[in-house]
Amino acid sequence: MHKKGIDRDLIIVLTTTLITLGCWVGFEVYRAYTKITIPEVLQKHLQPLNPTLNTRVLDKLELRDK
């Protein structure tokens, strides 16, 4: 009975360790998936560009030159 008790405790400890290890690995995998660093130089290039030009200024300048 004494040996059975030790076996059962050992199995519980090992199972708990396995679950903890699984959780740890899972979190680390998630962290590795989400933690992506984009270089600063590339981030500057990624800034969106507004392709519209303010032509009203040109209109006013044209009128001024006339």
Added chain:
Amino acid sequence: MVLEYKNNFNRYRKYLISASRQPLWQASIALVLSLLLLIILLFLVLRPTLITISSLFGQINSQKQITQQLDAKIASLQQAQTLLNSLEPRLIHLDNNLPTSANLGIWTSAVETIASNSGVAITNLSLLNIPISNIATATAQLANLTKIDFNITVSGDYPQLVNFVDTLEKLPRLVDLTSVQVQKQKDGGLNLVAVGNINFTYAQKGY
């Protein structure tokens, strides 16, 4: 005979007991070893492999997003380039009003010409905050627009002064007049002090 029977029975009983216990012991050993093996495999083999795989997936996803953003930016640039090409004939007005270099010689010549045409005499022409090339470049990097203050004093009669100011404002280059003061001289003539600024940009030629 009886004793031998008892001895045999006892030995058989011990055997049964040990035999009945052995599968359980084996089973628990197998379970413990399996769990230990799983733990070791998870820590030493699965963990680094899974982390590498997930980081690679993450990199692939981020690269896809970067590609999409760059494609969108390229499309915007193409659109802007098309728009700029269509406006190119009109950009000469922008160049005239806001040149890409100080061109102070041209501007002072123009001021002299309009003064001469208006019939006024320039008694003072000061240009302030003229940028030295290197400093100007640093300033241009910050503001992309450089301002040069000027101070002109001319003398003449009133209609001539009005004509001078009117023509100064209508110069092809943008002139921002901040103040105009007319003062009467001791000899009865008029002095006009015009304070303002002209701007230029360091934009690359060809836009």
